[in-house]
Amino acid sequence: MSWQISAGSTTVTFPVAPQGITDENPIVETDFQVDSSQSVVVSECLDVRTLTLKGFFYSAGQNQAYLDTNFVSPLLSLNRQQVTLTSPTARYNGNWVLIVKSLEQKAEGNLQRYMYTLVLKQGVAIVVL
Numbered sequence: 001m002s003w004q005i006s007a008g009s010t011t012v013t014f015p016v017a018p019q020g021i022t023d024e025n026p027i028v029e030t031d032f033q034v035d036s037s038q039s040v041v042v043s044e045c046l047d048v049r050t051l052t053l054k055g056f057f058y059s060a061g062q063n064q065a066y067l068d069t070n071f072v073s074p075l076l077s078l079n080r081q082q083v084t085l086t087s088p089t090a091r092y093n094g095n096w097v098l099i100v101k102s103l104e105q106k107a108e109g110n111l112q113r114y115m116y117t118l119v120l121k122q123g124v125a126i127v128v129l
Helices: 064-077
Strands: 004-007 010-013 020-024 027-033 039-046 049-057 082-086 094-108 111-122
Touching: 010 064, 049 064, 049 094, 064 094, 064 111
Parallel strands: none
Antiparallel strands: 004 010, 004 082, 020 049, 027 039, 049 111, 082 094, 094 111
């Protein structure tokens, strides 16, 4: 199974798995001192879960126009939208808000690729304005 980001009729299937994955699920907590030697820690809730994917789009023998048409343009059309992420690791699957943080075009001789950093955010409810 490959990595896919989709919404409606648009689906981006990653030709290469992300090279870096950071899954942050911070907890909002506070603490206060009861007396001079004891403290109380209050765990309020889970904060927004953030998944950061870093990698590149590349397809052997394909030119920049192919990469733009099949990966970059569809991905940019999903920017700041609620998307469905499907991955080989089920724990990442679900509905997220996609933020295309960066896309960098790299050309080395005939080799064309785009380096990307994608940030996906997940909460109990998603409201996209």
